[in-house]
Amino acid sequence: MKAIVFQDQNTPTLKDRPDPRPGAGEVLIEVHASGICHTDIEVLRGNYGTSAFPLIPGHEYAGRILEIGPEVADLKAGDRVVVDPNLECGTCPACKRGWTHLCETLGAYGVTCDGGFAEYSVVKASRVHLIGDMPYDIAALAEPLGCVMNGLDAAQATRAKTALVFGAGPIGLLMAIGMQVSGVKKVSLVDIDAARLDLAESFGFPGIAAQSAELEAMHHGIDLVADATGVPAVAASLTDYVTNGGVGMFFGICPSEARIEISPFELFRRQITLAGSHSLNHNIPQALKGLRAYGKDIARIVSHRVALEEIAAVFDGSLPKSSLKIQFTRP
Numbered sequence: 001m002k003a004i005v006f007q008d009q010n011t012p013t014l015k016d017r018p019d020p021r022p023g024a025g026e027v028l029i030e031v032h033a034s035g036i037c038h039t040d041i042e043v044l045r046g047n048y049g050t051s052a053f054p055l056i057p058g059h060e061y062a063g064r065i066l067e068i069g070p071e072v073a074d075l076k077a078g079d080r081v082v083v084d085p086n087l088e089c090g091t092c093p094a095c096k097r098g099w100t101h102l103c104e105t106l107g108a109y110g111v112t113c114d115g116g117f118a119e120y121s122v123v124k125a126s127r128v129h130l131i132g133d134m135p136y137d138i139a140a141l142a143e144p145l146g147c148v149m150n151g152l153d154a155a156q157a158t159r160a161k162t163a164l165v166f167g168a169g170p171i172g173l174l175m176a177i178g179m180q181v182s183g184v185k186k187v188s189l190v191d192i193d194a195a196r197l198d199l200a201e202s203f204g205f206p207g208i209a210a211q212s213a214e215l216e217a218m219h220h221g222i223d224l225v226a227d228a229t230g231v232p233a234v235a236a237s238l239t240d241y242v243t244n245g246g247v248g249m250f251f252g253i254c255p256s257e258a259r260i261e262i263s264p265f266e267l268f269r270r271q272i273t274l275a276g277s278h279s280l281n282h283n284i285p286q287a288l289k290g291l292r293a294y295g296k297d298i299a300r301i302v303s304h305r306v307a308l309e310e311i312a313a314v315f316d317g318s319l320p321k322s323s324l325k326i327q328f329t330r331p
């Protein structure tokens, strides 16, 4: 089979690999849609995961089961599924508390072992969820939306009536959609790129230009403010927009060495909560429900559906201009 292989740090390649076979408790998936995520870039640079190279990346993928291994019940060849990439140990203190995404030895398909940028992928049967007749490109959004759902849980989003999301890229849009399906009444998106603001508006979210008077008018006025840019200066500004008693949420991946200034007095006096968010904690079913609730229009978040060759080019450094979510899709 053809697969993207991170041969070593900063060395993406397109290779022929032997077709994988399912072992006990595993299923073989014919990959139909697999999305690129910023995390993949961090994995390639050696900034995230265990750098277990060579590695087939890709943790946002959906496909059709071709074959089931021994000891697999409840699944059969032909089933349409999406993968929950996380592989938790189940026994460490975090796992025992139910915080499996914070497992001390968390692994994941596409991060610590082979994932979905390949024609075929073998995963544990316990890691797949049936998608019914949902199109594969939409189902492959369940993993990033699952991360959003986990973050919204950490940020107690059900208390929020208003929200502001910095960054109107694919994950910012999924964040806004996740907030909307979670019951937040008014969600706005901020970006420096006018085209992305137009796109936000096309999804029904007010698009607000960075450094505009409109943004300044939101000073201390928003219940839930999320960073989906990973830019430290943006992360540092969240509390400027959080209302008294509100929440600032760190969702974008900032450089690990970045530091920002926080006023502890301000957090105290205005009773502000700062929430971190990492990965997903068995949120795929919730995300599939959200994708169904939002409807087919969500497929517009996928701007490019391309062959593995073109995915290889993206990892080599040429991101298509004005792209949103880029997916490998089987023709």
Ligand SMILES: [Zn+2]
Pocket (backbone or CB within 6 Å): 037, 038, 039, 059, 060, 143, 144
């Ligand atoms: Zn991701």
Ligand SMILES: [Zn+2]
Pocket (backbone or CB within 6 Å): 088, 089, 090, 091, 092, 093, 094, 095, 096, 102, 103, 104, 105, 106
């Ligand atoms: Zn664990």
